[in-house]
Amino acid sequence: MSKKIAPVLASLTAAALFLTTACSSSDDSPDSGSTAGNEKVALTYWSWAPNMDKVVEGWNSTHPNIQVTVNKQDGGDPAVTKLLTAIKAGSGAPDVMQAEYQKIPTLVSADALADISKEAGSLKDKFPAAAWNSVTLGGDTVYGVPQDSGPLMFFYRSDVFEKNGLQAPKTWDDYAAAAEKIHKANAKQYLGTFSASDAGLFAGLAQQAGASWWGVNGDSWTVNINDAATQKVAAYWGGLVEKGTIDNKPMYTPEWNAALNDGSQVGWVSAVWAPGVLEGSAKDTKGKWKAAPMPQWDTAAPATGNWGGSATSVTSQSKHPKEAAEFITWMNSDPAALKLLAGTANVYPAANDATSALTTPPAFFSDQSDFYSIAAEAGKQTKPFTYGPNVNVAYSAFNDAFGKAAESKKAAAFTESLATIQKATVDDMKNSGFTVAG
């Protein structure tokens, strides 16, 4: 080989060596596989909640032999995609994973989660039945420990309501009337928007009305996305959009942020975690918002749904499932950890005794001392809802179908969309070989 090429190669080799060291120092040290004795165990943890590394510091400082590293993810969907790809590939998954409740059947079906019933089975009584059911899928296997929940609540601009002589809506009829009144008084103002990109919120609204989109009947799945309760919800929102009393643009866009901030959007059907979002999106309106229980279909039987919320699971690729289970048990049930979760990671813990950790209202709602009692009440009224193994298929079909419907501003298009989603979901399950009833 030429002498002249040698320096080039040498510098490349140097670069490569630098990389090797960079990789081994920054990347998680590989699990040795042995857990005996005092040997240190390193766990990786994928989460997208903010400041989760600070929560984990609380564990790391007291557990020198089980050190956890947080890898922050881009959100629930990308994290699940990456996990499923890693499971398919046979390596690359973390030890511990934040998993939204609606994704758990998908992950279980892909054999991505480890059974931790031995280590965490006794926690059952520390969580609301609905949350516990989400991590066991109704069986004896435990696929994770509930971390946070997101009961639906209603948020509104109290100054705008006052100006229009309105009260917080008790029923959905009240909501419709308030929406109309506000928009009539000021054509630029809307009480809300129908967001076709947030299938999770719509599922929560259907849940409130009594729907459960999937179900297990013996050895087969049932799919009921086009049922009467969901039809009612779709027709209701389609009606409001057709009338033009609420907006039809998606949420979580710069446009929506601007609308919240400049007072064009004066209400938001959201969940307990909304204050964090409003604080970031609508800074200028601080002190003008109030939280209220959800408008109801039937005031005699108050109900609510869920939007967001997640569990913490051990993945099937973890070489240290025992230590991982120990960590997630601590994080989601230890009083000190719950305090950290609520205080620094801004989540609404699912554990029953979390209420003690939540005494002062969130900063953006500092005047509303009953914030967390409204939330606790909503949590108790959350209706049961079962998710299926292909939630992503249904949700992406929702996006496309309701995107078109919202754009057309026709109530009929809203209700027709449900049939499209139902068909896409059932077809996908049948194609994969799931037994689907009906």
Place this chain on the structure above:
Amino acid sequence: MALTTTLPRSTTASVAARPARKGRGGVPYAFLAPGLLLFTLFLAAPIVYAGYLSLRKVKVSGLGLGSKSRTEVWAGLSNYSRSMTDPDWLPSVYRIIGYGLIVVPVMLGLALLMALLLDANRTRPALSSFARIAIFLPYAVPAVVASLLWGFLYLPRVSPFVYALDKFGITAPELLSSSWVLYAVANVAIWGGTGFNMIVIYTALKSVPTSLYESARIDGASELAIAWRIKIPIVMPSLVMTFVFSLIATLQVFAEPITLKPLSNTISFTWTPLMKVYRDAFVRNDIYSAAATSVVIAVATFILSFGFLKLVGRRAFTQED
């Protein structure tokens, strides 16, 4: 690397066209080895693997909840038939054709126009280098970031255009509504691609000796006529190549619509064929259908690109000499 041998251009041109030298034994293969090895590992193998995956599928039994309830089996061509009969497939193909009919001519037309204008302003170096850098600048902006920036400029409440038009009492069209969204996405691509293509064409123009125009000028030909009769024919080979690369980019449009998608109701998950691949693979976790659609897109790309080159009879893509 201080040694730079600048050869007279005439020598370069005449010698370069000569036949290459005979390889002695394994020498050319030794030079090719790293390239071929990397090509095999990171391009060929994944493509073959995608082809394999497109013939497989996962079979679930019963509720599909226990471990071991999922097995991978041969699927024959069922992934292909499912992909091609998907009701969203054909609309996405038509959409990409419409998109290509906007992007390619407008982008290349603008690139050619700007290149000709730069050439005509050669006597004013300050102006022409400012314009050249400004127009080339978008090439430095990643498509994801470019789409985000344009997204802000499209949305009525945050857009300066809408604000300005509003001041003149004009209601601006909603650029992300169903009647405009195709142009809105096309604009991002045109913005990002014009500068690069302009540079390619301008480079070709610059290599033309000015003496060629002078005689035409003396004969009284207008600048337009010179551009049309002399300059454009000279840059034709470059235009052909930029056309092929633009065509490929069009078929692969993905980053722009996927970034703009959350901002509007009008961009569906299957808005372009590659977005459908993305949806199947990353949203629906069905890499098998995604692989089948990928294979179809790859084959279509080959046919179109090579077919076009064959049609125009250029051999820029084939072995020279």
Place this chain on the structure above:
Amino acid sequence: MTTIPVVVKKRRTSTTATMLLLLGAAYCLLPVIWVVIASSKSAGELFSTFTLTPSTHLFDNLADLSGYRDGLYWRWMLNTALYAGVGASVSTLVSAMSGYALAKFDFPGKGFVFNVILAGVLVPGVILAIPQYLLLAKIGLTNTYWAVLLPSFISPYGIYLARIFAAAAVPTEILEASRIDGAGDWRTFARVVMPMMRTGLVTVFLFQFVAIWNNFMLPYIMLGNDKLYPLTVGLNGLLNQGANQPSMYTAVVTGALVSIVPLVALFLTLQRYWQVDLAAGGVKA
């Protein structure tokens, strides 16, 4: 004099030409100007003041961006520089060797090899990402720097360009002369061919550098640890925080501005290399 009308006409064309050029430049600069202005606004102003009115918060925003998770943004910047720098360097060397072999040698299978590499130019990255992930996972390299670097070492487009440059810039006579002088093939390549192709290789390097700098899909799939992210993936993460987090628009806008600064600087300093003749083959220095 008969030349007067010609001169007048020429001046008019050139005024129109200037106007059109400036219009084109304005179109291309507008979003860039917008991002510069938007980066100077506080979170509240971003959504309340007129979009083209600058404000005074640029340094606050930069400080906020730097403060995000202990300066993670700058780590992304370094990662990106590493991916693009090392990836483009290796890729350029590989391309130069392959391009030289394809342009200057006759050997069995040459046409086949070249056509296969050309076909590689046409394959979109999105299609490759998953199979690449699955294959790299088999050797345990996902979620490391290598996962992003290794696939970027090969660039069919770079080989294609290098072949054009080698064919145009390296006269066969010189190779013969070098051989008669008794220089070995590697020596000839390193001492004669590489210097002659220098301008072209810088262009190949720049192409690949920009391509890696702007790449999103490959690192997005390959990496789970955000300490390894390049800028594109990191910024995307700031934008999509999941439903229960507000998008960090101020950080995203400021981050977007900062992320294009190095590339713009690279363009300005190396602009003479951005002269590519795709068809005739050759870079005019």
